[in-house]
Amino acid sequence: ETTSAAEHDAAAERAAELRHLLDYHAYRYYMLDAPEITDAAFDKLLVELQQLEAAYPDLVTPDSYTQRVGGYVSEQFAPVTHMARMYSMDDAMNLEELDEWLRRTEEALGAGHVVYTCELKIDGLGVALTYQNGAFARAATRGDGTTGEDVSLNVRTIRDVPMHLSETALAHMGADRGTPIEVRGEVYMPKGSFVRLNEEADAEGRDPFANPRNAAAGSLRQKDPKVTARRDLSTFLYAVADTAPLHVGSQHEFLAWLRDAGFSVNPNVARCNTPAEVHEFCAEALAHRSDLDYDIDGVVVKVDSFDQQNDLGFTARAPRWAIAFKFPPEEKTT
Numbered sequence: 419e420t421t422s423a424a425e426h427d428a429a430a431e432r433a434a435e436l437r438h439l440l441d442y443h444a445y446r447y448y449m450l451d452a453p454e455i456t457d458a459a460f461d462k463l464l465v466e467l468q469q470l471e472a473a474y475p476d477l478v479t480p481d482s483y484t485q486r487v488g489g490y491v492s493e494q495f496a497p498v499t500h501m502a503r504m505y506s507m508d509d510a511m512n513l514e515e516l517d518e519w520l521r522r523t524e525e526a527l528g529a530g531h532v533v534y535t536c537e538l539k540i541d542g543l544g545v546a547l548t549y550q551n552g553a554f555a556r557a558a559t560r561g562d563g564t565t566g567e568d569v570s571l572n573v574r575t576i577r578d579v580p581m582h583l584s585e586t587a588l589a590h591m592g593a594d595r596g597t598p599i600e601v602r603g604e605v606y607m608p609k610g611s612f613v614r615l616n617e618e619a620d621a622e623g624r625d626p627f628a629n630p631r632n633a634a635a636g637s638l639r640q641k642d643p644k645v646t647a648r649r650d651l652s653t654f655l656y657a658v659a660d661t662a663p664l665h666v667g668s669q670h671e672f673l674a675w676l677r678d679a680g681f682s683v684n685p686n687v688a689r690c691n692t693p694a695e696v697h698e699f700c701a702e703a704l705a706h707r708s709d710l711d712y713d714i715d716g717v718v719v720k721v722d723s724f725d726q727q728n729d730l731g732f733t734a735r736a737p738r739w740a741i742a743f744k745f746p747p748e749e750k751t752t
């Protein structure tokens with residue numbers, strides 16, 4: 419039967435209210451671990467929105483929470499060209515090579531002591547997330563660094579990926595708040611989820627995944643987003659294609675902007691003022707590697723200042739202002 423315009427408008431208003439409520443409560447549950455309502459109450463709101471969207475398909479919006487639990491299967495994995503190249507990083511396989519890089523970098527900058535930002539190197543798969551006017555628009559795999567695959571429908575189901583940037587983060591962009599931005603990070607599967615997934619595979623006679631990275635890659639490349647939605651994937655964001663619209667001057671300030679925006683940012687980060695402090699961070703990270711609920715394969719050391727990063731620039735393959743200090747492969751306790 420045809421529905422009156424008034425009924426449609428009422429449905430549109432209620433749908434917008436439900437989208438806002440679901441985003442708010444999901445953020446409290448997944449990011450703050452401080453839910454205000456019961457899971458049953460949350461599911462009731464979700465079912466109401468799903469019913470409204472079923473009755474009025476034109477009310478389905480890309481950022482609607484209903485798309486997180488896996489929406490329709492559209493043409494997935496279409497090729498996507500990144501806003502800017504996603505570079506690799508040069509490796510330092512031991513402390514000598516790390517010190518060689520530190521010395522070479524300080525010499526090139528000729529600016530006395532250099533401040534570095536040290537972060538954990540997450541063993542997952544690289545993704546680029548594009549936001550337009552503060553709303554999630556697209557997600558792509560790293561691919562060859564220039565072109566990746568569109569995995570938007572699957573990434574939308576990852577609960578710690580925000581569908582909207584916070585007003586604080588947009589305000590920080592000032593007049594550039596309408597400029598599209600492409601943030602980069604890693605999708606990973608927590609170790610606990612990996613164990614559970616392989617137990618399920620065993621029980622169902624399917625082959626287990628070799629490691630969490632393969633499990634994350636396999637889960638992200640699922641044709642059906644409903645399957646991805648059940649794989650408990652997570653993210654850590656740590657870079658951006660172009661820093662200019664964010665009005666931040668250093669990696670450390672940029673990570674604070676990412677947190678304010680609502681992204682999941684790894685808490686184990688430190689600004690190091692001397693090579694000795696860089697060594698200390700690397701030793702600590704290696705010592706606590708097995709306590710983490712995700713795999714890491716080293717430490718990423720970056721020159722903190724964006725001006726100094728620009729002075730150093732890139733080789734054909736990698737930035738001169740960053741190095742990956744690699745850990746030996748972790749001996750697995752089976």
Ligand SMILES: NC(=O)c1cc2c(N)ncc(C(N)=O)c2s1
Pocket residue numbers: 505506507537538539540541542604656657718
């Ligand atoms: N290939 C790359 O440029 C990077 C790769 C990674 C990684 N796997 N984990 C963390 C960081 C980081 N915090 O910068 C980077 S940067």
